[in-house]
Amino acid sequence: MDDDGAHLAGEWGLIGNGVGTVNLKWSSRLLIPVAKNWAVIFLFLLIAVFSFTGRGFFSLTNFQNIIHLSTIFLLLSAAETYVIITGGIDLSVGFVMGLSSVLSAKIMQLLHAAALPQPMSILIGGMVGIAISFIPGLISGTLIARLNVPPFIATLGMWGVTNGITLHLCQGFPISFLPSKLVELGNGYLLYVLPGRAVSFLHKPYGLQDTQIRELIRIFPNSLVFSLVVLFILWHVLKHSRFGQHTYAIGGSMDASVRAGINVKKHLIAIYTLSSFLAGLAGVFNVFQTGIGNFTPFSSMYELFAIAGVVIGGASLMGGKGSIVGSCIGAVMIRLLENGLSISGVEPFYRFIAVGLILIMAVVIDQMFPELF
Amino acid sequence: MNRNSDKRKSLLVFLGRRWALIFLVIESLVFSFTTEAFFSLKGIQIVLFYGTTIFLLGTAETFVIITGGIDLSVGFVMGFASIVSAKIVVMLTNMGVPPAISILLGMLITWMIGLVPGYVNGSLVARLNVPPFIATFSMLGITHGTSELLIRGVPAKNLPYLANAIGNGYFIYLLPGKAISFFNKPVIQRGELLLEIIPNMVVIAFVFILIFAFLLKRSKFGQHIYAIGGSTDAALRAGINVKAHLIKVYMISSFFATLSGTVYMLQYVTGKADAGAPFLLDAIVAVVIGGASLYGGIGTIGGTILGCLILSVLETGLRMMGVPTFDKYIAVGVILILAVLIDQFFPELIHREE
Numbered sequence: 001m002d003d004d005g006a007h008l009a010g011e012w013g014l015i016g017n018g019v020g021t022v023n024l025k026w027s028s029r030l031l032i033p034v035a036k037n038w039a040v041i042f043l044f045l046l047i048a049v050f051s052f053t054g055r056g057f058f059s060l061t062n063f064q065n066i067i068h069l070s071t072i073f074l075l076l077s078a079a080e081t082y083v084i085i086t087g088g089i090d091l092s093v094g095f096v097m098g099l100s101s102v103l104s105a106k107i108m109q110l111l112h113a114a115a116l117p118q119p120m121s122i123l124i125g126g127m128v129g130i131a132i133s134f135i136p137g138l139i140s141g142t143l144i145a146r147l148n149v150p151p152f153i154a155t156l157g158m159w160g161v162t163n164g165i166t167l168h169l170c171q172g173f174p175i176s177f178l179p180s181k182l183v184e185l186g187n188g189y190l191l192y193v194l195p196g197r198a199v200s201f202l203h204k205p206y207g208l209q210d211t212q213i214r215e216l217i218r219i220f221p222n223s224l225v226f227s228l229v230v231l232f233i234l235w236h237v238l239k240h241s242r243f244g245q246h247t248y249a250i251g252g253s254m255d256a257s258v259r260a261g262i263n264v265k266k267h268l269i270a271i272y273t274l275s276s277f278l279a280g281l282a283g284v285f286n287v288f289q290t291g292i293g294n295f296t297p298f299s300s301m302y303e304l305f306a307i308a309g310v311v312i313g314g315a316s317l318m319g320g321k322g323s324i325v326g327s328c329i330g331a332v333m334i335r336l337l338e339n340g341l342s343i344s345g346v347e348p349f350y351r352f353i354a355v356g357l358i359l360i361m362a363v364v365i366d367q368m369f370p371e372l373f
Numbered sequence: 374m375n376r377n378s379d380k381r382k383s384l385l386v387f388l389g390r391r392w393a394l395i396f397l398v399i400e401s402l403v404f405s406f407t408t409e410a411f412f413s414l415k416g417i418q419i420v421l422f423y424g425t426t427i428f429l430l431g432t433a434e435t436f437v438i439i440t441g442g443i444d445l446s447v448g449f450v451m452g453f454a455s456i457v458s459a460k461i462v463v464m465l466t467n468m469g470v471p472p473a474i475s476i477l478l479g480m481l482i483t484w485m486i487g488l489v490p491g492y493v494n495g496s497l498v499a500r501l502n503v504p505p506f507i508a509t510f511s512m513l514g515i516t517h518g519t520s521e522l523l524i525r526g527v528p529a530k531n532l533p534y535l536a537n538a539i540g541n542g543y544f545i546y547l548l549p550g551k552a553i554s555f556f557n558k559p560v561i562q563r564g565e566l567l568l569e570i571i572p573n574m575v576v577i578a579f580v581f582i583l584i585f586a587f588l589l590k591r592s593k594f595g596q597h598i599y600a601i602g603g604s605t606d607a608a609l610r611a612g613i614n615v616k617a618h619l620i621k622v623y624m625i626s627s628f629f630a631t632l633s634g635t636v637y638m639l640q641y642v643t644g645k646a647d648a649g650a651p652f653l654l655d656a657i658v659a660v661v662i663g664g665a666s667l668y669g670g671i672g673t674i675g676g677t678i679l680g681c682l683i684l685s686v687l688e689t690g691l692r693m694m695g696v697p698t699f700d701k702y703i704a705v706g707v708i709l710i711l712a713v714l715i716d717q718f719f720p721e722l723i724h725r726e727e
Binding site: 148152154156157159162163164172301308311318347348350354359364367 | 717
């Protein structure tokens, strides 16, 4: 234990000059891991509190629900993570998401109306929606890297442009009359269990009575599989690939990375394109989930909540710091808070206040113990 | 040849510095030709009337951006103020206070309350070193939640009629050749032409904007704001109390947001939580078009007003042409990027050495 303490003190330069013999007080030995992992601890605290205050909060169904509803936020937060680590910011993700969602839905709607087979129209619509999402990122990346436009402004410009195009496409109404298979896929589960009678994969057991539907246990939503796969790839790339290490290097010091021979401009363009692509992925997934193509309303502020998730997850807006796992915890925390508050019967308006307070707390903890992080 | 190129360059410099003004003139000319209503007394006043919100929020944002920060909360502080003022006015009127006094009191009390979000923002930024982006975004969430709680999803209503009369009234009424009256609408016969000049709310907005523009440009306080934006370290060494100063700047920003909330209450005779949400982008864009730098130290109220006018003319003109308002966002985004690109490519042109 003493060894551990000394090791910690040395690593974070807490006491003295990191000489091995320094002994940490037990209080700071306790404080360090708590402050370092406050987000996780806070998440568990929230779960514990809501389990008491809300009936039905602590259940498989509800947890799967939270995860299911977190999908787009997880993707957007992951997108912001990459951008924020480089020291930039991407304000356009929410509206790029809307653009992809509306465009892919529009194409699905047209193809569906033209009596194309459902899988075909879904596939084509989804592909186009994802393909279009590269463009805004490519443009804002080029503006930022090659023309030295501040990230805030470049992506704010894209925010306006993508929002305008989206609303132009859908004329301010959600796009409906889409293939019915869409929702089955997006809201489906990997495993359905009817206790004692049947187990089936990917689709509900056939010939169910109405009463039996209530007993049906649904396990592992498709959306979880989807987000796990995407997030695992992103985590791996950020943590273990050269691309990821260069991302951290650029955030740490742009000059140093230029001198280290990293092609910073190309890298930044790639980062903003990736962020935009992830937003597009979230948009297309949103179509699967809701069955309609939805534009992004102003007051939903997806981009700001995604950034909030990333900051709660321990990233710094100055760049150089952040992780996919942290951002995921942050994103899930916001969703969990929302879900728990509404199950506990608290009015939904409090969630805005709560998110604001948590965000301030995250940064203040970060500011108070800079040596810890 | 050398002189020739010098001449050419000086012309370019002249144009480059005034590109926003030139853009505004061209834009106005285009709308004057494409729509019948734009170039008229009424049309120009509509531009100003719809522009009040952007003028006020833009001024708020200018102060913060000059210090190198950003205030994301202005839109929802504005909504919050519109609700609080509407609530207070309705409450006082129900208690039997005359409408004029209750409106005045309501606005004054709201302006006081409106300083609180700014004080919190400023303290977080200055004393706790929270990045402005995060601090003001948190405040956005808190004011949004609080205002939704205050009205529970239903816009505030039952405001006295006087609010409408003030908010949509004009400064001068002119019956050509017959009468002129201030503030009060004269009784007119059918078919008579009544000229209405300068909306009341524009007068209120510009009184405050001019006071603070003067403060920014001519006072020590204003010069210190530029100093902080230029370099916080240098400002500290020059003996400026940077922390107290920053708090004041965020309070000014929050005050202007509150002001525009009360103006909204009078103009639209209601209070809505998301009253200012769509204007956050517009306000920041106007400041950037006006030549301010997000890195701090540069920016003027005059430039911001020019930026606001460009956006307001664009919005009004497109509406009069019958173009769907969605397309406005595309235009705003493109103008924003253009503004920064011009700034990037010709830095010598824009920033004169003083």
